[in-house]
Amino acid sequence: MARKSIWAAGVVVIVATLFVIGLPFVAYTQIVRDGIAYQLGAWSGYRVQLNDTPDIRVWPFRAILHDVTFSDWGETNPDPVIEADRIEIDLSALAALRGEVVFTKMRLIRPVLRLHGTEGELSLTPPQSWGRLSRSVAAARELVAATPAQPDIGALPSDAFGEVEFVNARIATRAGERSVDIVTSLNGRLNWPALNRQASISARGIWHGENVALEASSTQPLILLGGGVAPVRVSLQSEPASVAFTGTADFSGRNFVDGQLDFSAPSLNRLVEWTHAVRMPGTRVGPVTVTARVTGDMSRLTFENTTLAVDGSTGKGLLNMNLEPDRPSIAGTLAFDTLNLRALLDTFSPFSPSIEPGRATPPSMNPRGYDFDLRFSATKASFDSAQLSRVAAAVKVKDGLSTFDISDAAAFGGAIQLGVRTDRTGANEIVEIRMLCKEIDIAQLARTFGVERLVPQARGSLSVMVKGSGDNLDAVLETADGSISAAFGAGSVPGLSLEAFLQRSAEGDFFPLSALSEGALPIEGAQIEAKLSKGVAAIDKAELRSGQHLIALDGLVPFAGRGLALYGTVTAPEGADARLKSPLRFFVGGSWSAPFIASFLPPAAEGQ
Incomplete structure (x- = not known):
């Protein structure tokens, strides 16, 4: 009996030894030679080229690929869609013995994802429809089309996918013959155990010189990619701004969202400089926070139960955002208990910002950008040291014309009205300034603007109507026509x-x-x-x-x-x-x- 046990143990040892010795040979002959590039292409739908001999390691069973490119099948000399210095792939040993390639984990070292277009309209070269991922998305799309409200989750493809890690990655595009980085130092992980299960991605990188951290997940990612509605959680963290969304979305043609949005930025000026490389005129505006329930699609969004806080001013109301590409706009009404009018005026300054060379003007500050039609009311308001009450104000920006109006306010012991209108449709900026003050304390007004010397300390009325050209107040006054009167x-x-x-x-x-x-x-x-x-x-x-x-x-x-x-x-x-x-x-x-x-x-x- 003991002798049989010894023989059995010996057989196990021999089999294990043959397994260890034979696995690299089988892997090389059955996998490297015939399988890895094919399977990468079959999954991705791109042409995969291994420009160097792969290394096979047994424990853990891993293939190391060098100088790998993914490119479009449809072009004779295509530009790479993805390039990687090295890709490390963990493989199933048992599947390898059957001559099959089953990935369990993939690690991309120094990959570059190349997009097309400008930074505002970037796109990825689409993969072939026969790729496994493309076919899985197409299957999900059919299920969504059959029953949009409740697609058959059980019929989704259940292929194992695994984990994809990327190290020191870049996202780039081309400007002529030159490659331009969009995101650098990108490190993260996509965890998607199977196509019919939850997926999550976490990534950290540098965009416009700032560190950005992204976290996103969905319990039904394939339904989401197939155009159906699925739960989504997205969080983006950076020093200039933080954004979080929790709700549902779909990635069909309308890209519908419905959920809670939370946004915060320590400084609106810094946010604009970061996203558009533009210095906002005026003083620093911030911090800014927005919380709202957002519903709609990529053509129109509604922000319900909106709470907007700017520089200590908190308002509540309703906002509508029209995102039509020919003329996007933001309209709405907000009611404030207290309102910082200086911050509001600086946010919608009538004067043009300073733009860094080589960068475009931000959408909200050029004639081809956003339109605004916003109305504000406030029980109390401040403008520097001046205190106002019962304020009604409005901001409008459209077709190169912009207006900022305080149509009514109690201030300086009397009543004031203020209007600024800017016309940028011509070669020069034309600015009109109108101010009417009735029975106010002139001394208080003078202290607010820092011109107390030789200004009467008395009650009075004031009318200022001027029109000039220029991108700052001094330039406007130096070219102005109009009238000034006071009593x-x-x-x-x-x-x-x-x-x-x-x-x-x-x-x-x-x-x-x-x-x-x-x-x-x-x-x-x-x-x-x-x-x-x-x-x-x-x-x-x-x-x-x-x-x-x-x-x-x-x-x-x-x-x-x-x-x-x-x-x-x-x-x-x-x-x-x-x-x-x-x-x-x-x-x-x-x-x-x-x-x-x-x-x-x-x-x-x-x-x-």
Whole structure:
């Protein structure tokens, strides 16, 4: 009995030894010579070429392929669709002994996936329809077509697929004869045990200089690829932005989605710079977060129960996004408890952004990009240090025309309206600015814009209507036509002393306006009316009454160069001021930042 056991053990050892010794030979003759390239092509639907002799390793049973290319069958000298320095394939040993090739795991080392088209419209060379993956997708498509609402999952192909890992991969396209990288340093894994089971992919790479991590999964990936509706989870994480979607989708012609979307970005400026290489004008806008239930397809999306937070302002409402290629648009209404109007204005700035050389303008900021029709309301709002309430605002962008309007708001103790309209349809940008203020505290308005010096501290009304060309505010004002008018009530003008002015005028010499900065000039009222032409303001009327004295000005104030050329008079009723037997005439010249005054005293005053 013992002898039989020994013989049995010996037979097992001999068989195992023959298995180990014979497996490489069988593998080489039956697999490498006849099978691996064929099976890779049969799965993918591409022509597979092994440009170097493969290595076969027994434990674990693995084929190592060098210099591998996947290309289109339909071309004589096709460009590679995929190139890989090395592919490591784990194989089934038992299947190999039967002369079959069964992959359990594939590892691609330094592969390059080559796409066609521009970065906005990239596509992959399609595989042949006889490839196993293509045939499986076609079978799923037939099941979906038969019963779209509930396709027969049990009839799906159940071929084992396994795991595909990629190391230091790249995604590239061509610009003429030059290869251009889109994604680099791409590492990840596709885990798909069988075609009728759940699949997941995780990947990390570098896009536009930033690290990006992608996680995606579906319980029915083949139904999804076949155009049916299937559960989907997608998450994209990066420093400039994070996006997550959980719901259902289909990849048919309409690409329908229905689920919860969560988006966040620490800075809208950085997001635009990252995705489009464009510097947004104005101050930093951010952080930005969006949560919504999104439904629709790639032609139209609806964002229901939307919560949008920008720079601490949180609004709720409904948004509609039209993604038609000829003219995509975003429209909707959002209601805010508090709203940062500075961030809103910077987001939809009337001025063009600065664009890095070689990069296209972002879709939302050029005449061929997105249209906007957004309406906002806010119980409270802020614009820098200014506080507003009961605000109604709107933004419209279409066909190269854009408008930003605050149609009504309570601010500075009164009411204001503000409108900015930009026309980019011609060779130059034409910008129109309109502001109306009724019975406001002018001092508060001046503090908001940082121009308190020589601005009346009084209540008043203001009207500004200008139209000019340029891509920034200075350029617009330097070319502007329009009008400016203001009327002020009782108050004072800081940085101006009438007594010091009369005293320096009596000395008959030039002196800087800063010499009159002590104290403040009390006023009973003031009026200003001016017309702008080619960036030069011609003052038609500027009168200020202080007690018995009337101060009047006329002349020119050019915006270009910031110079001054003003003539003025100081008068008083007869007997009201012994120093003014006749009007005191003076000239104001120099620059806005450093004006000077030259007085021309009447003869009677000079004789005293």
